[in-house]
Amino acid sequence: MPTLERSNPLPLYYQLKEVLKEQIHAGHLAPHTSIPSEPELVNSYHVSRATVRQALAELVHEGLLYRQHGKGTFVCEPRVQQTVSILTSFTEEMKRRGKRPGGILLISELVRGSETIRRQLQVTDTEQLIRFERLRTADGTPIAYETDYLPYPRAAAIYGRAREVAEGSLNSLMIAEGLTPSIIEQKLSADRANKREVELLAIAPDEPGLRLFCILFEQTGAPIACSESFYVGSRYAFEVTLRSGR
Amino acid sequence: MPTLERSNPLPLYYQLKEVLKEQIHAGHLAPHTSIPSEPELVNSYHVSRATVRQALAELVHEGLLYRQHGKGTFVCEPRVQQTVSILTSFTEEMKRRGKRPGGILLISELVRGSETIRRQLQVTDTEQLIRFERLRTADGTPIAYETDYLPYPRAAAIYGRAREVAEGSLNSLMIAEGLTPSIIEQKLSADRANKREVELLAIAPDEPGLRLFCILFEQTGAPIACSESFYVGSRYAFEVTLRSGR
DNA sequence: CAGTGGTCTAGACCACTTC
DNA sequence: AAGTGGTCTAGACCACTGG
Numbered sequence: 001m002p003t004l005e006r007s008n009p010l011p012l013y014y015q016l017k018e019v020l021k022e023q024i025h026a027g028h029l030a031p032h033t034s035i036p037s038e039p040e041l042v043n044s045y046h047v048s049r050a051t052v053r054q055a056l057a058e059l060v061h062e063g064l065l066y067r068q069h070g071k072g073t074f075v076c077e078p079r080v081q082q083t084v085s086i087l088t089s090f091t092e093e094m095k096r097r098g099k100r101p102g103g104i105l106l107i108s109e110l111v112r113g114s115e116t117i118r119r120q121l122q123v124t125d126t127e128q129l130i131r132f133e134r135l136r137t138a139d140g141t142p143i144a145y146e147t148d149y150l151p152y153p154r155a156a157a158i159y160g161r162a163r164e165v166a167e168g169s170l171n172s173l174m175i176a177e178g179l180t181p182s183i184i185e186q187k188l189s190a191d192r193a194n195k196r197e198v199e200l201l202a203i204a205p206d207e208p209g210l211r212l213f214c215i216l217f218e219q220t221g222a223p224i225a226c227s228e229s230f231y232v233g234s235r236y237a238f239e240v241t242l243r244s245g246r
Numbered sequence: 247m248p249t250l251e252r253s254n255p256l257p258l259y260y261q262l263k264e265v266l267k268e269q270i271h272a273g274h275l276a277p278h279t280s281i282p283s284e285p286e287l288v289n290s291y292h293v294s295r296a297t298v299r300q301a302l303a304e305l306v307h308e309g310l311l312y313r314q315h316g317k318g319t320f321v322c323e324p325r326v327q328q329t330v331s332i333l334t335s336f337t338e339e340m341k342r343r344g345k346r347p348g349g350i351l352l353i354s355e356l357v358r359g360s361e362t363i364r365r366q367l368q369v370t371d372t373e374q375l376i377r378f379e380r381l382r383t384a385d386g387t388p389i390a391y392e393t394d395y396l397p398y399p400r401a402a403a404i405y406g407r408a409r410e411v412a413e414g415s416l417n418s419l420m421i422a423e424g425l426t427p428s429i430i431e432q433k434l435s436a437d438r439a440n441k442r443e444v445e446l447l448a449i450a451p452d453e454p455g456l457r458l459f460c461i462l463f464e465q466t467g468a469p470i471a472c473s474e475s476f477y478v479g480s481r482y483a484f485e486v487t488l489r490s491g492r
Numbered sequence: 493c494a495g496t497g498g499t500c501t502a503g504a505c506c507a508c509t510t511c
Numbered sequence: 512a513a514g515t516g517g518t519c520t521a522g523a524c525c526a527c528t529g530g
Binding site: 183190208210233240242 | 482
């Protein structure tokens with residue numbers, strides 16, 4: 001049994017979480033089997049009950065465990081453990097699905113942008129917007145056509161590293177530059193492709209697809225990016241797993 | 247200032263949550279303003295710091311508050327406070343959007359069902375499935391066509407109250423019968439309508455729409471229902487708000 | 493420096509489940 | 512009755528933020 005390190009800068013409850021996660025993912029704890037009780041964990045790891053409970057509460061929130069009053073704490077089924085994923089990151093999602101993510105950066109420029117987008121990004125009247133146009137691929141097949149907007153003076157570092165966006169890693173680039181998306185607001189509708197999309201995605205003009213509008217916010221609610229994408233219907237479906245009673 | 251009742255069967259941390267929620271929704275605490283600090287709440291409500299922290303932690307999880315180490319606890323913007331809602335309940339979602347939800351129960355029957363659906367609902371070889379077919383409307387306009395499946399012996403009470411499903415409240419009926427959906431797995435793709443959908447929804451044969459496959463699970467991961475729906479693209483768009491770093 | 497939230501302890505009592 | 516998780520207390524020390 002691994003032990004928790006008090007010299008480790010990571011908190012004890014976090015270390016305990018990692019240990020339990022590791023045991024679940026390694027298959028040492030099968031779905032619907034109970035994990036050790038709170039007093040047992042207290043004795044095994046030499047921490048207080050409050051620390052154990054903080055670790056367990058977070059794992060319940062993350063969908064790895066469920067608890068039943070008077071009975072015990074149990075391991076969730078793998079399907080329940082899935083992360084929520086209606087495209088927080090195209091690149092990450094493709095990897096999750098076992099596909100090779102790729103892309104082409106078609107345009108990167110500074111523009112004024114429409115009033116709607118300016119309002120969404122809450123820019124002042126004189127500020128400009130960074131605009132990227134990207135073709136996104138999975139295993140080499142074009143899947144979607146995406147346009148991204150970021151507020152210029154704020155995301156200037158991103159614009160300077162535009163070449164890296166070509167590889168499809170805008171999301172990780174934003175995190176690296178200190179613009180961490182914490183809230184994602186999305187609107188998803190069925191639509192037909194426009195001319196440019198038909199051409200670049202090489203599809204029939206009446207092929208149905210999914211149009212996704214997306215606004216990213218920081219934890220505080222400050223907008224840091226927005227995007228519009230068209231996903232070819234026959235090549236991509238969104239998957240979402242939600243846990244209620246959070 | 248409201249006080250917490252120790253005679254109240256509801257836990258103190260829960261009562262404190264309700265008080266804070268009430269103050270936020272009433273607008274007494276504006277977005278990005280700080281709420282009282284932990285010691286202040288301890289003194290005001292005569293509870294321990296752990297109780298205060300449990301209340302605050304849950305409100306952070308629900309997207310009502312955010313915290314900054316060393317600075318304070320702040321009220322999130324309304325948009326961040328939105329509930330995640332890619333259709334956990336059509337009826338509830340329509341109310342949220344200010345539309346009058348309605349529906350027509352076209353069919354309620356017991357069937358064997360396809361092997362795919364039987365596998366998803368994990369029924370034994372001899373068990374039957376309840377099958378509902380529903381037209382779902384908002385302000386009288388047909389929005390979607392939905393087929394629901396539930397395992398028969400388990401959801402027998404639902405079948406007995408099938409008439410109530412007509413009003414579109416299958417979700418609340420399930421909760422009332424002790425089948426509480428806790429995890430929702432959804433797959434959303436762009437598609438064309440089939441003949442029956444074209445007819446019942448009164449749309450053009452090539453009108454694009456959203457096809458939603460949905461499986462509901464209990465907290466334990468046991469499946470309790472699944473459904474397939476077709477939403478008319480020009481009449482409905484899905485909205486999702488996600489909070490990462492949960 | 494004082495004030496904030498982040499982590500942690502060692503207890504206590506209760507409600508629910510199982511036997 | 513024994514074991515489980517649910518709630519609650521009264522402390523403690525730390526790390527981060529601001530003036």
